[in-house]
Amino acid sequence: MLTLHGFPFSNYHNIVKHALMQKGIRFDERIVYPNTPEIFAVNPTGKVPAMTTEKGTQLSESSVLIEYLEDAYPEHPLFPEDVEVRGRVRQLMKVSELYLELAARRLLPAVLGNVEFPQATLDEVRLVLERGARSLTALADFGPYLVGSELTLADIYLRYALSIPKMVGPAKLDWNVMEAVLGLADWDAMMASTDIAKKIDADQKANTAEFMAYISAPK
Ligand SMILES: N[C@@H](CCC(=O)N[C@@H](CS)C(=O)NCC(=O)O)C(=O)O
Structure with missing residues (x-):
């Protein structure tokens, strides 16, 4: 199964998580923080998110990851055909x-x-x-x-x-x-009202304390 490496407080992580959920792709969410041995093992930049594809390729950069998902899982497209x-x-x-x-x-x-x-x-x-x-x-x-x-x-x-x-x-x-x-505020409220957005926002909230502890820990 595909693995998404990152943490739910991260907005970049959540872009990819949302695309995965929207497309109905099954994935493991592996909680890792930036600049740790765990993330460097899958992403040389040390940034979050990263992805291990079903074929074992390690990819990173949120825009690359979501475009990869479009290529690898063409069902439920999130790019227009035109x-x-x-x-x-x-x-x-x-x-x-x-x-x-x-x-x-x-x-x-x-x-x-x-x-x-x-x-x-x-x-x-x-x-x-x-x-x-x-x-x-x-x-x-x-x-x-x-x-x-x-x-x-x-x-x-x-x-x-x-x-x-x-x-x-x-x-x-x-x-x-x-x-x-x-028009942005109405759009934002609409985007926040979906079950996927609510789940991602709830996961983000639940990760807040752990993320704050990661930030304040001596590096
Ligand atoms: N261009 C990257 C940015 C990712 C990014 O900046 N992630 C943050 C977490 S939200 C991070 O890992 N920061 C740690 C750092 O910059 O050292 C992407 O699109 O994935």
């Missing part, structure tokens, strides 16, 4: 990663720890986040999904990519992505 629309879905995934998740992640130590960032860094991050929000506004049609009437990988990717901007924006930048993009 290549033009598929391009739009990929564009939204990339925008979510580069201009929302990664930008906000820079300020995570300010929220999870007590790290202070200079105003120049806060301004830089905000500019990138505004670029992401502007792009979402231009690209998403919320009909009701990001691209039309069917759930795609873009919806799954963005749901979890938003978790850090949602935290960091109001806390550190006096800026809220949920208000910056018209």
Whole structure:
């Protein structure tokens, strides 16, 4: 059986877990934390998530993992058939990663720890986040999904990519992505209402104490 290595507090882990559940693929969830011997044994970057495929290949990087799932398990597709629309879905995934998740992640130590960032860094991050929000506004049609009437990988990717901007924006930048993009709050509520999202959110909550203990343990 396929194994997903990671931990339920991780938004990147949850992108892959959601895609697996949405496609109805059976998998083992093996709880491992970043930069530990357990994760290095399956992923040279030491990051979470990683995957061992049914054939034994070790893969990593969330976007690679979900695209692999589309290739290896074509039933219940999460990419549209039309290549033009598929391009739009990929564009939204990339925008979510580069201009929302990664930008906000820079300020995570300010929220999870007590790290202070200079105003120049806060301004830089905000500019990138505004670029992401502007792009979402231009690209998403919320009909009701990001691209039309069917759930795609873009919806799954963005749901979890938003978790850090949602935290960091109001806390550190006096800026809220949920208000910056018209339609995003309704979409987010719709995405949160599914049984799969509820299970992932419950698992995340249940993992919080263990994850906090991992973060505060001396490395
Ligand atoms: N580009 C990676 C990012 C994964 C990532 O940053 N995961 C976090 C956990 S949410 C992590 O492992 N952080 C530890 C580190 O960066 O050393 C992906 O898409 O899978």
